[in-house]
Amino acid sequence: MQTPAPQSPVSATPQDDGALFDRIADALRERGYAVCPNALPPALCAALLAQLQAMNSADFSRAGVGREEDWTLNNFVRSDAICWITGASPAGGDWLDWASRLRQHLNRQLLLGLFSFESHFAHYRPGDFYRKHLDAFRGDTNRVLSVVAYLNPDWQAPDGGELLMYLDAEGGNTLKVLPGLGTVVVFLSEEFPHEVLPARRDRYSIAGWYRVNTSRGDRIDPPQ
Ligand SMILES: O=C(O)CCC(=O)C(=O)O
Numbered sequence: 001m002q003t004p005a006p007q008s009p010v011s012a013t014p015q016d017d018g019a020l021f022d023r024i025a026d027a028l029r030e031r032g033y034a035v036c037p038n039a040l041p042p043a044l045c046a047a048l049l050a051q052l053q054a055m056n057s058a059d060f061s062r063a064g065v066g067r068e069e070d071w072t073l074n075n076f077v078r079s080d081a082i083c084w085i086t087g088a089s090p091a092g093g094d095w096l097d098w099a100s101r102l103r104q105h106l107n108r109q110l111l112l113g114l115f116s117f118e119s120h121f122a123h124y125r126p127g128d129f130y131r132k133h134l135d136a137f138r139g140d141t142n143r144v145l146s147v148v149a150y151l152n153p154d155w156q157a158p159d160g161g162e163l164l165m166y167l168d169a170e171g172g173n174t175l176k177v178l179p180g181l182g183t184v185v186v187f188l189s190e191e192f193p194h195e196v197l198p199a200r201r202d203r204y205s206i207a208g209w210y211r212v213n214t215s216r217g218d219r220i221d222p223p224q
């Protein structure tokens with residue numbers, strides 16, 4: 001008889017995660033991106049939503065563009081506000097655990113060598129946007145895989161705020177994703193330009209990036 005797997009505090013579904021993570025790995029292998037409605041475990045969604053409700057605007061700061069010394073505020077490119085997730089809160093810790101399980105699964109299946117993960121909550125007020133961009137530039141970064149998780153109950157098409165993904169270099173083949181609660185999108189950071197269209201409601205999400213280790217000499221990168 002098999003011993004049941006230990007249950008995580010927010011989700012009794014590591015086994016279900018396995019099936020979802022397999023689907024994500026297959027889609028990444030075939031297309032380089034995966035769009036998965038109802039992917040985040042419901043208990044994790046509930047915990048993250050409760051945390052968002054407990055936060056206020058002072059916990060968020062205006063999002064910038066670029067890394068470290070290249071970081072700048074740019075109202076033309078993006079107008080959302082963000083809060084980095086450290087794991088200090090139980091919900092943040094549960095999210096990081098989920099992201100870590102996905103990382104290990106993808107490393108096993110796709111040999112991506114993903115080394116670390118960084119992520120933040122994002123709040124887009126009505127009208128906020130993030131113009132067309134790439135999350136990583138070839139040879140210039142260690143961000144390999146982007147993941148976005150949406151935290152908006154009852155989101156409808158007229159609410160707008162879609163993630164618009166450009167699937168080919170010409171920009172003719174696009175995909176729109178509604179930011180509904182529990183939907184997760186994963187994609188190769190260097191391959192897919194994307195943008196966030198303005199919404200008519202407050203829009204909440206988590207954006208995260210898996211990175212490879214590009215430390216050399218005395219320069220530790222990622223810095224952790
Ligand atoms: O929220 C989204 O749909 C995508 C956000 C994004 O592209 C980013 O933060 O880099």
Ligand SMILES: [Fe+2]
Pocket residue numbers: 133134135194
């Ligand atoms: Fe992005």
